[in-house]
Amino acid sequence: MTDEKGVKAMPRSVAIIAILLASASPAWGQAANGNAAEPADSEAGNAQTGRADENAVRAANDAFGTSVGNEKIGLYGVGDVRGFNPATAGNIRVEGLSVTEHGGFTSRIASGSTIRVGLTAQGYAFPAPTGIADYALRNPGxxxxxxxxxxxxPxxxxxxxxxxQIPIAGSRLSMAAGIAYRYEENFPGEDSQTLQGGAVLRWRPADQVEFKSFYTRAAIMxxxxxxxxxxxxxxxxPQIERRYFGLDxxxxxxxxxxxxALGSVRLSDAWQIRAGLFRxxxxxxLNPVELYRGVGRDGSAQRQLVVTKDQAAKSTSGDLRSSYSFGEGSRRHIIHLAARGRETRRAYGGGDVRDLGPATIGERSDLPQPAFDFGPLTRDDVRQITGGIGYELRWPQVAELSLGIQKTDYEKNVRxxxxxxxxTRDRPWLYNGTLALHLTGKLVAYAGYTRGLEDSATAxxxxxxxxxxxxxxxTSQRDAGLRYAIRPGFNLVAGLFDVRKPYFNIDPDRVYRQLGTVRHRGIELSLAGQPAPGLSVIAxxxxxxxxxxxEAVDFGIIGPKPVGTANRIVRANLDYRLPFFAPLSVDIGVVSQGKRIASALEYAELGGRQLTTRPLTTVDIGFRYRFQAGAAPVTxxxxxxxxxxxxxxxVSPNASFKFNETRRFLMTLAADI
Known part of the structure; x- marks a missing residue:
């Protein structure tokens, strides 16, 4: 339903999605820190405490990327690490176990995520060149x-x-379950409805055994x-009003x-098995997309519509790990054996493309909906099996060493x-090695190399x-750096990185194909912790x-800079709990990004350079007020x-533009009853 101005009216009631649970079949997981040979999660340390006190700034240990509930902070996110996309590359983990997923995580089953790069990836037996996004499941107590x-x-x-969170049999069997409905309007007129439901079942039949199973569904309407x-x-x-101006x-x-399902079993003090199986x-x-091509300085453009239907991606994946550890004085040695596999089936294509004539961006111009004519779908399937062996040395206050080698068998069929x-087939050897040295009681130096086989974004x-x-x-990655403990709980990390992989983008004929090799080199800094009582800093x-x-660069088909990358990003978040009024805390966030490459082509009018956006700096402010409603904490x-x-x-990698968000006001009220 829409009102007279073409803005969608508030939605009607929608049916509740039933929450189902996968059975607690034998499966294995790992401790949240990612260290394979650590004991199973303790009951006290990992019990869920509700949502009223969720605070990403206070939960983060570094500035590389942390999400808690619906809050996200840090330099990187699940879709962007060092200029690449770990979700697209297939570098997603569930409590350290590899999973192939297609946007399936919701806050109904996941309490948050952490980005692992550089030194923060130390302890992962098999790291990935494009970084790791590790999700933690909700952990009911x-x-x-x-x-x-x-x-x-907004x-x-x-x-x-x-x-x-629902205890069923004390601390041995419990459940976290939830449902959510969201009517979202990011810009005036640009809206959607989302309905989610999900649950996590946690079973601890013994102190050294833990199983979890989960199920979640989501509908975006x-x-x-x-x-x-x-x-x-x-x-x-040209600058236009930030609102929806497309077709209703x-x-x-x-x-x-x-x-x-996933879980862990410690068979002895030295031997642990973990595994997970996911779908x-x-x-x-239906996915209609409007394209405004050839936009002039006055906003004039040619409008095109691309509509696809019944596009699908479905994957089954699993990860099995066996870890054996033994001591030698103060040193600890860990040997990992791993096997993982995935099968992904996709259906895509068959789109209907319509030229809608001239238009002006920012101005509404309604047209009647045509009868679409869809073509046959292209289908592909990917099967990949990987086996590996890894070794870790942990020498407290001296060094940490991690080595790994994997053999993978990859096959893709396109119909x-x-x-x-x-x-297409590939059977490469993959390997990794990282070393961290404790130079002093406060200073740690690290270096690493990783070679991987990763997926690329779809066209x-x-x-x-x-x-x-x-x-x-x-793909490959080299990185090195230092971590310095300024004071207990307040650390500085400085690192260098070099990531290389084939470069895919659209050529002048609008064909998405390999255009060369891309190399991302950079410096990254993280300052995180509590420099003073009540003050948390993530910068x-x-x-x-x-x-x-x-060749595409050598022949002038494209420029030497990949589209969509920024030469600088600086982020800082501060949270301060007022000493004279403990229930109240104030917070501030600053994001400053440099110029982004906005065109694949070089232009003589720009001195032979590619088009870039202007630098952009935004500031956010907020507060939290904590109080009691009876016995229930409320924030x-x-x-x-x-x-x-x-x-x-x-600007996106395909050189499409979208304006940034306006000044917005957001309010949340959360309670734990």
Whole structure:
């Protein structure tokens, strides 16, 4: 339903998705710190305490990326680490175990995530070149807690989470379950509805044994997105009002399902087994995308519509680890044996492309919905099996060493209607090594090298081979750095990194293909901890030098800088609990990013350089007020983002533009009953 201005009216009631549980079949997990031979999680240390006190700034140990509930801070996120995407690359973990998923994590089953790079990845037996995004499942304890959370803003956004932890048999068997509904309006008129449900069942039949099973579903409905804007020359799009200006009927519908089981068994003081088995399904029922091509300095453009339906990605994946440790004086040796596999099936293509004529970005121009004509789908499947052996040395206050070697067998089959079967195979050896030396009681130096086989992003909607995915790519990473303990609980990390992989993007004929090799070199800094009582600081910076090399650059087909990368990102978050009024804390966040590469081409008008966006700095402020409602702790959270309403453009790797968020007000009310 829409009002007279074309803005969607508030939604009607929707049916509740039933919450189902996978059975607690034998499966294995690991301690949250990622160290394979550590004891199973203790009951006290990992019991869920509700949601009223969620605070990402106070929970983070570094500035590389932490999420707690719906809060996210840090330099990196699940979709961006050192200029690459660990989710696309397949470097997602569930409590240290490898999983192939397609956007399946929700706050109903996951309490948060942590980005592991550099020294923070030490202790992972088999790291990945593009970094690791490690999710933690909700961990219910032996106390019954009901946690309602209400959200208001930005714009007309309104949402509710209802999460509970339910003890069934004391500390031995418990459940965390929840349901959430969200009506979201990021910009005026750009809105969607989301419904989620999920649960985690935790079973501890013995002190050294823990099983978890989980199930979650999500439905994204009536989702309107601002179209992709492409500049027609060496200029940025003109500044326009930040609101939805597209067609009311271009609504995306998505269904997701994610379930599995994991756990750990310590067979003896020296031997531990962990494993997980997972299933992830993502179905895009309908996905209309508006493209505004050749945008002029005055905002004029040619509008195109690309519509696809029944696009799907479904994966089954598993990870089995066996770790044996033994001591030698103060030294500890750990040997890991691992086997993991995945099978992914995708259906894509068959889109209907319509030219809608001239348009002006920022101005509404309604058209009737046509009858779409979809073509046959392309289907592909990927099967990959990997076996490996790893070794760790832990020598307290002296050194930590990690070595690993893996053999992987990869096969991809592509079935394009009317064409012969296309098969790609690769069976490389993968290896890694990291070393950390304790130079003094406060100073640690580290260095590492990792070689991997990672997936690449699918072709964007403006490519002629849209949604197609390249075969897995051989990648490598080198990094080194220092960690200095300024004081207990307050650390500085400084590092260098060099990541290399094949470069895929759209060529001048709009074909998504390999255009060369990309190399991301940079410096990253993290300052994290509590420098003073009541004050938590998470601050970081990354200075990136990204380059593309190969024939496409040599022949002038593209420029030497990959589109979408920024040469500088600085982020800082501070949380201060007032000493004279303990229930109240104030927080501030600052994000400053440098110029982003905004065109694949070099322009004579720009002195032979590629187009770039302007630097952008935004400031957020907020507060938390904690109080009691009877016996229940309650937290009121209010925040203003982009306080000074700074206007800027973000740019994607396919050179499409989208304006940044306006000044926004958000409020959250959370309780633990």
């Amino acid at each position: 032996d106390e019954a807690v009901l946690s309602p959370v209400l959200y208001f803003g 714009n007309r956004t309104a949402a509710v989470d209802l999460d509970a 009536d989702d309107l997105d601002i179209g992709n804007i492409f500049s027609g020359g060496p200029w940025l799009p 009927w271009t609504q995306t519908e998505v269904r997701r399902r994610f379930y599995g 992830s399904e993502n179905e895009v029922k 394009i209607p009317g064409r012969p079967l296309l098969t 964007p909607s403006d490519a002629v081979n849209r949604n197609s995915a390249p075969p897995a790519l051989r 970081g910076a990354v200075f990136l030098d990204a380059d593309v090399s190969g 009121l959270r209010a925040q203003v983002t982009n306080l000074f309403d700074v206007y800027g453009w973000n």
